[in-house]
Amino acid sequence: MASNFESSIQRGCDFIHDFSCSPCEENGFNTEAHHYCTQCKIYYCQNCVSKHNVLYQKHAVLGRKDVKKWEAAPGVVDGLERCGMHPGEALKLVCGDHDQLCCSVCVAIDHRQCSKIQHIPDVAKGVQRNIEFHQIPKKINELQKQFELMKEARLNNTTSLKKTRAAIADEIKTIRKKINEMLDKIEKTTLQDLDGMIAALEKNLKKDIETCEKWTIELQNMIAAFQTKAKSSESNSYIAYRKSQDMISQANDNLRGISTIECYNVTCKANNRIKELLSSIKTFGVIEEQTVMTKQREDHLSDPNLVFSVAEYKEYNVRMRNDKNRCAIQGVFETPSAEIVIADRDNCKVKLLDKAYRVLDHCGVPGEPWDVCHIDGNEVAVCVNSRQTDTRGLYFINASDGKLVTTRKLTSTHGCIAAAYHGGQLYISSGTALYVYTMSGQKVKRLYDDISGTFTVMKCAISNDGETIYITNYTGHELITLNNKGKKQASLTDPDMKSPIGVHVTSAGHVFVCCSSSGTVLQVDKDGKKKLATLARKEDGVCRPYSLFFSSRTSSLIVGGEKDTVLVIKLI
Template identity: 75%
Template sequence: MASYFKSSIHRGCDFVHDFSCSPCEENGFNTEAHHYCTQCKKYYCQNCVSKHDGLYQKHAVLGRIDVEKWEAAPEVVDAIKRCDMHPEEALKLVCCDHDQLCCHVCVAVDHRPCTKIQHIPEVAKGIHKNIEFQQIPKKIAELHKQLEKMKEARLVNTTSLKKTRAAISDEIKRIRKQINEILDKIEKTTLQDLDRMIATLEKSIKKDIETCDKMTIELQNMIAAFKPKAKSSESKSYIAYRKSQDMISQANDHIRDMSIKKCYNVTFQPNNIIAERLTSVKKFGVLEEQIVQTKQPHDPLTDPNHVFRVAEFKKYNLKINDEEGCFINSVCELPDGEVIIADTFNCEVKLLDKEYRVIDHYDVDCNPWDVCHIAGNEVAVCVNNYGDGKHELHFINASKGKIVATKKLSFTHECIAATHYAGQLYIASGCALYVYTMSGQKVKKLYEDDSWNDTVQKCAISNDGKTIYITNYDGHELITLDNNGNKLASLTDPDILAPTGVHVTPAGQVFVCCFRSKTVLQVEKDGGKKLATLARKKDGVHRPRALFFSSRTSSLLVVGWHKTFTVMKLI
């Protein structure tokens, strides 16, 4: 250490020494050391060393001529005095330019241009009377208390997680047992059908064998009547002749019938839909990590009860080249901020960048009605051609500013809206809501209302999968279902006329747009109450068809029967 500091560094009226006198430093003076005691492990100036020698005559004291040896026996530095950057050095200086504690190496390497380098004893004068200094122990004690509470809470949390793990494990085992019971029942029913079929066939075979045995005996008995023996009367012979003819005819008929069905057999055609559905299901359920926040600042993006208001309206043009106009029927945002819209009027799916400029489009041979985000950059598009009865779901990927089609699914009913949740597709047909696997196998019809033509137009599912929202266009209402299809609520309101789009944010806020009333609403999570009317026709909302909340920008994207779409900044 001393080899790097053979001379002092001057900073204004202060001197920064390579070694400072320890007693002087303790008394607030900045004095260069000329001696080092190997026993005391302290530095001394000329004045202090005489006092030291008077008290400790047998101590070995090294002078400046032996300064290189001082490195072999460095000052014992308390942990609090050590430099974070150079742990072998003690903190002795303060750089006021950077408001940073420094050792000699810090000053030489990082603070050479600085003009305000002060010795710590000078800066520290009167520190014990400083109010903030006096409050430090109290603050530390409070922090210590809080940290202990946090630690205790984390330990309790660890215990609760273990209990949660056990509870979820039990639930998974219960589901597995339930599935096993269902499979056992299916197996039992199938085997019972097999046993009944085999028993019926065995009974038929036994009957054929008995008939063969009976006819064989009768034919053998009849042969005896034709053996040469004492002449019998012609009448008896005639009777034998006629009976034998009848018997031969019956035997031939039986042989012919048995020849047609030479052998009975049973085949088995597996029900592959069971394996397909089990294969498409990767897990028994969805595991979600939940962070419970307490006493945190209010965040509208995570508070399901927050009622938004509009801070700003902006409009963007969606036309491509010489298009006369657009009829945008759906919109969704991808994770990277790009946006997908379905232009029903122009039979196009359009890709927009983060500034809502059209950068690519995918031509569809018929009308695209809805876009549904699947995962990552994958989107499903509902396509219908009413002329030839085509009802399809087109899967596309949007990557690097381009749209690429991947696969299609076909349906026997209309496919006007779709929602994806937990590996299943929810397809709205206009008057019913179906559940399908990702491979296109129908699971069930979840809900139906055939009182009008357009009672199930679009749907949205809450983040936990427990609540489903449906827009009833003809009935002018928002329907709320549980995940079993049971109706929980039905909301009507003067501002709800011909509701079209519905969207649920990750936090659980519900938004609805209405075509005829030209309104955008926020609805409570339970679906039974209107919380706010966010926009009307006077705000530039023109025949809205769909909407999507962007968590990235805290904005509501509203599209409809117009060449522009509206971006509503919410707070």
């Protein structure tokens, strides 16, 4: 029967109707409509219209001779049910080959050779029970709020640019007073450059603001339409669901495009030799555009041994009401969507934090979580170390939309203290050895071992190019640096490096280590041969640190330890 239906679609037969009977469609039948009720705004076949007329004798029912009035009637095919390619046609079918909503014209023109053509009523069955369907309003609301926040940021940026313009103009006037009348022409030229740049930046901001306003309105309209259709038929609900998904995707694309630049800024570098070179100078200084990008220092700073300094320390409480023990944050990671995943060992929990470090969600694990390893996107692997071999291993968790969802598990035959991911392979620390595994859990090799102590191979970090591996030796109070073959390249000890545990390397090659016994957070050179700086100590809020992660979004180190708070160190 399905093949007959598909062949009839491909032949373009009249089995695909211009208008289908709405009651029949609700019951899974495809019957051509011969009537349209202007009050009910519903199509009827010959059988259904007779029942309708008995119940509603005063309703105005249009026949086939008035089909043009059907198309003009309000509510016949609204924005959600209307085909985007053929606005006069209603969406009635789904092409499974292209995963696309279609009208009869779409099928006749573009999908004649497709084998998976289905009626929307068939596909839509149960859509209103779909979890994703019910999440659509929330997703739209969240996007709307993000656009509103982005608009507010752009408006604030516009104001700050005007203030910047005034400040730079004052600097120019201060310099101008020290020089003679020859500076009139220079002042004019410089202000023209400044105003031209500000105008260009304001134009960009205005464009972003207009985009935010446009999408805010469209999302408002969409959620209004969606909520209306969610109470309607399953077909309409399904169309609303699909259209909403498309709009969410488009809105996300636009939001990502806008969010690339956090804000614009302008500075003026004064020329100190202006008096000596007055005759050859055309402007007071170079007017420069500065854009604060969401990918900040980690992408921009090319020198991996550039020494950071600290701007401020802040602590954020991550303890939950039902936590039975004091928190012990063994692992930290920030997702691309700016949510933070932490592993709380002593409470056997994985917690998800928002940008303000507030707990959004959590999930329990059947053992102590000792580390968080980023896999790809919003997926992480949590190292669970347990004496029970059936619960020990890696638990893969997806962290998105404020929720944590465990997807799969890899059991480990040895201790599972920490892990790192690079080049499609997993590097797992057992406490005394570092192993390489495939993503399916097959052991490739033992890369490095040291059986001189209990925790000689604690945590590991891999450079962006995969050439260098850093390992903390907790027992030996040292940082070990290996090449990707497992050969030791360097060993670093320092009075501030007592019982090192956490190690992190940024995409630019900056290396950070936190040490439990000394209560310190250190920066180390990329070769692992010398300490560059001690960034934090106990008096700064460090308490037996176990883990750390550098957020390029905020240019901050997030440090977790044996404390109910995470310490955020702003670096400059």
